[in-house]
Amino acid sequence: MLIEKEIKAPNGIMFIFVLLATQLGTFAIIVNAIMHSSGSQAIIGILLAIPVFICWFGFFMVNPKEARVLQLFGKYAGTVHASGLRWANPFYTKSRVSMRVRNFESGKLKVNDKNGNPIEIAAVIVWEVVDSAEAVFQVDDYEDFVSIQSESALRNLATSYAYDHHEDDDISLRSNPVEISEALKQEVQARLEKAGVNVIEARISHLAYAPEIANAMLRRQQAMAIIAARQKLVEGAVGMVEMALNQLSEREIVELDSERKAAMVSNLLVVLCSDEAAQPVVNAGSLY
Template identity: 55%
Template sequence: MSNEKNHSPINGYIMLFLLLALLIGGVLLLRIYVGAFMIVAAVLLIPGFVLVNPNSSRVLLLFGKYMGTIKQNGLFWVNPFYTKKRISLRASNFDSERLKVNDKLGNPIMISTILVWRVTDTYKAAFEVDDYQNFVRVQTDAAVRKLASMYPYDNFADEGLDEDITLRSSVNEVSDALEKEVQERLSMAGIEVLEARIGYLAYAQEIANAMLKRQQATAIVAARHKIVEGAVSMVEMALTELSKKEMVTLDEERKAAMVSNLMVVLCSDKDAAPIVNTGTLNH
């Protein structure tokens, strides 16, 4: 529950006019005690002026007691004995350092996050935590570490996993989970999370080369699988068309030889060098 309350200060321009009137009157009546009293009163009024810029606020304390928060923009005057603490209400960016953590599979990865946040409750930001800006940094790093341990970096067939969400491919889902986790941690400080997303993601240096080779091998196997599927379809189509049009009659041995030759040509990673037979089928 929020304990923030709005403070309604006195218009600063009215008090500024009064201050000038006291100073002028004090100078004119300086020879009598009234003039000195007016000058002293004017000096005491000066610390009460407070300027609040757009998207900024001032938290007011009177000898340790919370008196309220000024969120209006302009020049105001408050009790000169108030302690005035400035808290920005603007949106702020936080780009965390790259952290070395383990993903769900235990692989070391490097990860960082970009966070956009702002203060919505000045009471909580000022009094519920010691330093709300440092609180944002520490809790964001903790949330990123937890998030990284919940999902694998990527899916690999040999791991026996079929994860729908991975850190590398599921950008929107991971960002939503990160935003929710960070918001839960920062709500006690009166902070609203506007956006949270992964800013940097990569395998740690000690396994980066091995994982790159692994990804390349997985891609090669997948490509070969597609090539073999296509080659089998093409060989089947060729045999079917030859049989349908009765262009040539092949026994089982010659069919096997033809299939073998076509599979070699279609599946080879290099251009085939055909040998032209100018004789008969048997020579």
């Protein structure tokens, strides 16, 4: 595995003046040789001018938040991070690698969740290259590698969790966005680490049931919500009935036998649990 090693490339501005002075010197030698008809001097001037001319091809520009990976005949030589005009061996192959923070947004993927329900899911991955050598040499195209592996990690995450739940101790895609984002980040980072990429953030950007089951799952959610609400309502009503019976007994307001208590409980539950307001009936006769 190749690990990035940074090298210092000389300032290109300084080398411009050095090469310019050297090039003018070689031209002066050649001109002087021609004027004095000195063949050997002309050959020396030409032999000196050729390598100086080749050195002009060693200049390259490094932009801010960018790196240049240098190779000499296929061998990794190092990476230049210092921005500005730089000069290096003209025989170096100089590959440009962006070190900027970038976003990748996956398309809507149709997958099955943990319970087998078809869902649509998409994610946004914020990433950056932290090792230029690994990004260039470990994979063919690190940008394409990021997109494919991110979508693969998203698919794997979607199949590991249910879309929704009604249990407090369970994690679902819809109800636990923080935990799901952290799990997605770790999943993507594990896949992209070999390419010298660091995942800064990963979050779900779209989550919905697939269109063919969306209406059915919506009715299911509504039914489960109604059941949960009814359970809370019954629990509260039972507590109020119990409190009423206890207070009537403690304050000795009225003595009720088992049959009358059952009737009172039934009437109170009807009043408290009814969807509509109950209509009272006034008893104008005796207690019973």
